[in-house]
Amino acid sequence: MIRLLVLAAALIGACANAPSAIAQAVSFSEPERAAILRFGPWPPPPSTDASNRVSGDxxxxxxxxxxxxxxxxxxxxxxxxxxxxxxxxxxxxxxxxxxxxxxxxxxxxxxxxxxxxxxxxxxxxxxxxxxxxxxxxxxxxxxxxxxxxxxxxxxxxxxxxxxxxxxxxxxxxxxxxxxxxxxxxxxxxxxxETLISKRTPFDAFRDALAAGNTAATSTYADSAKRGLKLFIGEGRCSLCHLGPRFTSGEFDDIGVPFFTGPGKVDKGRYAGIQYFKDSAFTRLGAYSDDPAGKDSPAAIPSRHVALQGRAFGSFKVPSLRGVQETAPYMHNGTLKTLPEVMEHYSKMDQERLHIDGAAILRPLNLSPQQALDLEAFLRSLSPMK
Amino acid sequence: MRLAGLITGVAALLSAPTLAAANCPIAAPMAAAGDYQLSYTLTPALPAVGQPFQMMIQACGPANSAYTGPILVDADMPAHRHSMNYKPSVISTAPGTYVAEGFLLHMPGDWRFKFRLAGANGPVRLAHGHVQP
CATH class of the missing domain: 1.10.760.10 (Cytochrome c-like domain)
Known part of the structure; x- marks a missing residue:
């Protein structure tokens, strides 16, 4: 009898929970939808490099x-x-x-x-x-x-x-x-140039969203959807990880130590610009095959890149496509797993950021569920096996 | 042959960039400080994040004259305390008109274009907000 009452209570509870579970289904506002669509389509149209005469050959x-x-x-x-x-x-x-x-x-x-x-x-x-x-x-x-x-x-x-x-x-x-x-x-x-990553569950979701195919969007895991919402929302990850490759292609300091040994530092982007400006193998040099030479539109960033103090200790914002396959993480490989990456951003040590650095980063203080959701989203950026 | 050359010459003239001086005062200045005002357009008009773009500037000085001095341009995100990773270059194309090249906004959000003109009594700083989607 008691067992029957427990079962009845469970059934009532399940029914009572059903509407709220539907209410909790992940939906996206119009601005969020627009933000998600900007992560595609994938792959981009093929292109060749004018500075390389055998590009595409x-x-x-x-x-x-x-x-x-x-x-x-x-x-x-x-x-x-x-x-x-x-x-x-x-x-x-x-x-x-x-x-x-x-x-x-x-x-x-x-x-x-x-x-x-x-x-x-x-x-x-x-x-x-x-x-x-x-x-x-x-x-x-x-x-x-x-x-x-x-x-x-x-x-x-x-x-x-x-x-x-x-x-x-x-x-x-x-x-x-x-x-x-x-x-x-x-x-x-x-x-x-032929090494292009494969389409992912996220790409299928993104394209279904663009097409208004709700049946197809529903096959994307709710945890990944919640992680995506966090990624483009309060996590502010998409300030740097943007576009179809999930990267601005630029450089930032995210508080990862840049000491490489006692008294030794990795200057990061600062050293990169110094190397670039001394190199003969650039779009601005004699070895570029671009008929427009250094006046080529493709060379505009090369001509205008500036050596600034804040480049010190900055490193390239990596693409997140295939991130599941590329552990360990960060420029020095100090974070072994994606959960460790979540931990880094969740409990970020702002003291490690440069005093003149960008005031973008702050500890995300992710709940365990949020960390799992964000990780689920990141894993959806890798091709299905 | 001579006719072909003439046609080519006329075509070149027609396709040459307009070298008209700035029309001062500017009807709807985007930034002003004292006797100085300016407006600008972007090419492309709506650059994407990470896409290089140009800025066409019209600048006027005292007595509604076309400004002819140097202009330094930059952009920053005040809330994030960072500027661009690039330093644009500026050339004058006619009195009061300038083309700046080398802009690249690497993040969406609230940016500010900053201009420094050489005023009669020292630098004149102007700024105009830009929301990068």
Whole structure:
């Protein structure tokens, strides 16, 4: 009898709860809907880089793929681009910081969707993907190579030499040492431009929302919807993580320590701009193939980027597409999991932000449920397995 | 051949940018300080976040004359205490008209365009709000 009463009470309770559960279904206001639509469509239309004459060229893409996986680009014969940018790890490596010829100080960023960037790397030291491909080849802690070694490899390997000549219409021997290094960077870039992340559950939801397809929008998990609402609302995440790639493509200080050892700091964007301004491998230099040269519209940000004090300790706002696959997180890989990222933003130490830094960030003080919802949304930015 | 050259010349003239001086005083100034006033338009008119854009400026000085001195331009987000990551460049295209290039607003929200003119008695600062969607 008691059991029957309990069951009846449970049923009454369930019925009583039903309307409120429906009332709690996640809905979006018109401004929220507009904000969500700005995260797509995905993928963007294909584009090529005018500063790279072999951008989009099939022969260059094939050559770039060969070179990307070839450890002989490094004099030790042990470090290829793919050593750190591993295809099965979303073109990252799963390590806190990269380990090439030596242990580095920054986390390996994924190369997926890299072709859509304006600035490359955590510090934005390059304004082209080909320039960003040359930098690790010659960096002491990465491949520790040199233009002479690269030219020697191409000229002495029969298959590489033939593919190189077919791609650039000139042999590596005749081209000259530094131009060969640049050509290799451009072939590597042509390949990397093809690395575009797949559509995600969020993209299906976003497109259904755009089409007014309520049946399709209902298949997107409520927890992800609540997380999305937080992301574009009180969390203010979309101030920096915006657009189809969920990044402004610019740089910010989010209170992650930038000390790399006793008395050593990673200057971040500040050092990136210094490197860029000294580099010959930019949209503003002689190696750009853009017919408009430094007057190209694509070079406007390169011409006007300013070295400002607040760039010190700032790092690139990463894309959030595929974020589930690219742990650990932050420029130095100190946050191992997405829950740790939630924790960082929830209990942010504002003392760590620069005194002259942007007054945007504040501790989100997320409830456990909010943290789970935000994480559910972020996980929906990765393709379904 | 000579006719073709003439046609080309006329076409070039017709397509050349207008070099008219600023029409002072400005009917609806967007910013004013003392004897100085200015207005501007953006190209594209509604730039997206992260998209570089140009600013076409008309500036007037004392006695409703076209301003011909230097102009420095910048933009910031007062509530966030940060400016742009870029420094625009400015060229004068005619008396009182300027084109500024290199703007890029990297965040949605309330921005402020700031202008510094060289007044007779020192710098003249003007500003105008801009909401970036």
């Amino acid at each position: 099939e022969k260059a893409i094939r050559l770039g793929l060969l070179l990307f996986n070839d450890p002989r680009l490094s004099p030790s014969g042990r470090v290829a681009c793919a050593s750190c940018h591993q295809p099965e790890q979303a073109f990252a490596d799963g390590l806190p910081v990269a380990v090439g010829a030596a242990k580095g100080v920054r986390n390996t960023p994924s190369l997926l969707d890299a072709g859509f960037s304006r600035w490359f790397g955590w510090a934005g030291a390059n304004d082209t993907l080909w320039g960003a491909s040359i930098r690790p080849i010659t960096a002491a802690a990465e491949m520790a190579s040199a233009a002479e070694h690269v030219q020697s490899l191409i000229t002495t390997d029969t298959a590489l030499s033939a593919t190189f000549t077919q791609t650039f219409g000139e042999s590596a021997e005749a081209m000259g040492t530094e131009p060969v290094l640049v050509a290799v960077g451009k072939a590597l870039a042509a390949y990397q």
